[in-house]
Amino acid sequence: MSLTDRIVREIGDIITTLTTGTPQEQEDTLNTYFLRNASFTHPFCRVPSFSIKSIPIVGGVDSLAVILAIYRWYRTLSPKIDINIDSAVFDQRTGRLFVSIRQTFSIWFIPLYRAPVRLTTILQLSQRTSWDSDQTVTRGPLTEGREPAPLAGPGQERARYFITSQEDLYQVNDFVQFLLPGLGPMMWSFWQLLSTVMCVMLSFVFLPVYFFFNRGSGRAGDKAKTT
Structure with a gap:
C-alpha cells in the first residue's frame, strides 16, 4: 500500500x-x-x-x-x-x-x-x-x-x-444549522434565491455597462494586443 x-x-x-x-x-x-x-x-x-x-x-x-x-x-x-x-x-x-x-x-x-x-x-x-x-x-x-x-x-x-x-x-x-437548526438553512436558501433574482435583473439593467467595461478583454483581446 x-x-x-x-x-x-x-x-x-x-x-x-x-x-x-x-x-x-x-x-x-x-x-x-x-x-x-x-x-x-x-x-x-x-x-x-x-x-x-x-x-x-x-x-x-x-x-x-x-x-x-x-x-x-x-x-x-x-x-x-x-x-x-x-x-x-x-x-x-x-x-x-x-x-x-x-x-x-x-x-x-x-x-x-x-x-x-x-x-x-x-x-x-x-x-x-x-x-x-x-x-x-x-x-x-x-x-x-x-x-x-x-x-x-x-x-x-x-x-x-x-x-x-x-x-x-x-x-x-x-x-447556520448550529445557530438555528431547520429554520436557519431555510432563511439562507430564501436569501440565496432572492440574491439570484437580483443578479439576473441587474445584469439586464446594467448590460450596456457590462459591454463597455469588457470590450476587447479576454484571451482573444490579449492576443490581439501582443501581435
Whole structure:
C-alpha cells in the first residue's frame, strides 16, 4: 500500500476518535498526530500557532493545549455525535489532506436539538523526525501494538507526517444549522434565491455597462494586443 493510501485510510480513525473518543483517546490522538504548535480554524473559533516555553506558575503553554480544550468543550456540548467520513484525498505535492465529513451535532441540554451539517476539513501535513525539538512523538491508541502509524514517511517512526494545521470549512446553510437548526438553512436558501433574482435583473439593467467595461478583454483581446 502506498504512503498516500495509508494516510487516507488512517485519517478516518483519527477524526472519529477526536470527535467520539474517550477523554484519554482524544488527548492521545492529538499528542500522536498533531504538532505541539499546530493551528486550528473554525467558523466559531481560531487558534493561532504558538508555543510559550515558560509562564510563571502555569509553566509551558502551546496551541495544542488550546485545541485539546476546544475538543473537550465540543464533546461536553454533544456527548453523542454521529459522524461519517465520505471521502479523503491527499495532495502529496502540497501536503494537504482534504476530508469530506457529515456529522449530526446535538446539545444534551436542549431537547430535540439536532444539527446535521456537512463540512470539508483541510489538514496541512508536514514531515518531522522523532527527534525534532518541537514535537514529542507519543504512541496513542491508534498506534499501540500495531505497525508504525500510516502518517509516516520514509524511515517510518524516524520521519513521519504530522498535522500542522486544521481548517474546517462549512457552507453557510450548513453553518447556520448550529445557530438555528431547520429554520436557519431555510432563511439562507430564501436569501440565496432572492440574491439570484437580483443578479439576473441587474445584469439586464446594467448590460450596456457590462459591454463597455469588457470590450476587447479576454484571451482573444490579449492576443490581439501582443501581435
